[in-house]
Amino acid sequence: MSTHATPVAAGAFSDEERAAVYRAIFSRRDVRSQFTARPVGDEVLGRLLTAAHHAPSVGFMQPWNFIVVRSAAVKRQVQGAFAAANAEAAAMFSDDRRPLYSALKLEGILQAPVSLCITCDRNRGGPVVLGRTHAPEMDLYSTVCAVQNLWLAARAEGIGVGWVSIFREGDLRDILGLPEGVVPVAWLCLGYVDALYDRPELEAKGWAKRLPLEGLVFRDGWGQRG
Numbered sequence: 284m285s286t287h288a289t290p291v292a293a294g295a296f297s298d299e300e301r302a303a304v305y306r307a308i309f310s311r312r313d314v315r316s317q318f319t320a321r322p323v324g325d326e327v328l329g330r331l332l333t334a335a336h337h338a339p340s341v342g343f344m345q346p347w348n349f350i351v352v353r354s355a356a357v358k359r360q361v362q363g364a365f366a367a368a369n370a371e372a373a374a375m376f377s378d379d380r381r382p383l384y385s386a387l388k389l390e391g392i393l394q395a396p397v398s399l400c401i402t403c404d405r406n407r408g409g410p411v412v413l414g415r416t417h418a419p420e421m422d423l424y425s426t427v428c429a430v431q432n433l434w435l436a437a438r439a440e441g442i443g444v445g446w447v448s449i450f451r452e453g454d455l456r457d458i459l460g461l462p463e464g465v466v467p468v469a470w471l472c473l474g475y476v477d478a479l480y481d482r483p484e485l486e487a488k489g490w491a492k493r494l495p496l497e498g499l500v501f502r503d504g505w506g507q508r509g
């Protein structure tokens with residue numbers, strides 16, 4: 284590995300390029316039901332995986348793997364695992380929230396033409412990883428960065444992504460045959476979309492609202508606003 288390195292010019296974004304980045308950020312949505320049947324080919328999928336693989340990671344650990352699922356049989360098993368967990372989830376909400384919860388569509392596992400399970404190999408970097416010495420969970424956070432890279436790149440490709448996390452511990456691991464030390468971080472449903480909500484679907488359907496940013500920002504410590 285070369286140890287000689289000099290930074291090169293950072294290269295400014297044009298106004299148009301900058302606008303495109305923000306457009307991807309602000310118009311990205313979690314998609315559950317707008318997937319079209321248009322197939323997601325290996326070429327575009329390769330671009331999305333490359334985007335994910337260029338995410339930051341603790342100590343450059345790159346702890347992720349990408350399991351591409353096109354098999355209807357595997358998707359059916361995963362949908363079954365979701366349904367079992369979702370019935371338990373509904374029972375956890377209070378009587379006044381439960382009817383709305385149960386009415387929400389929270390996955391598009393069978394509709395999406397392709398799914399991805401993004402995993403984290405907790406042992407990839409060996410026992411001591413730069414940046415993870417005092418915070419072992421940093422590999423999981425790194426994997427989430429890969430998810431977000433993919434989510435934004437997918438938006439630019441016209442592909443919607445839906446993250447499904449309502450699974451009992453171990454179900455995805457068993458269905459996908461994950462080895463010891465590899466944990467499933469995200470089940471993502473992918474498909475081309477023609478329409479997207481202009482705000483989070485959970486907001487449009489009255490479940491939650493975006494918090495005002497001003498209330499979340501402090502200066503120089505917890506408590507000093509402005």
Ligand SMILES: Cc1cc2c(cc1C)N(C[C@H](O)[C@H](O)[C@H](O)COP(=O)(O)O)c1[nH]c(=O)[nH]c(=O)c1N2
Nearest residue numbers: 311312313315388389390446447448449483484485
């Ligand atoms: C870690 C994690 C896990 C989940 C989600 C997101 C994230 C980050 N989201 C999507 C979530 O509901 C959505 O991002 C918010 O409602 C905001 O909407 P937009 O993503 O802006 O459309 C999600 N949505 C859903 O319908 N079923 C799910 O199981 C999950 N799980």
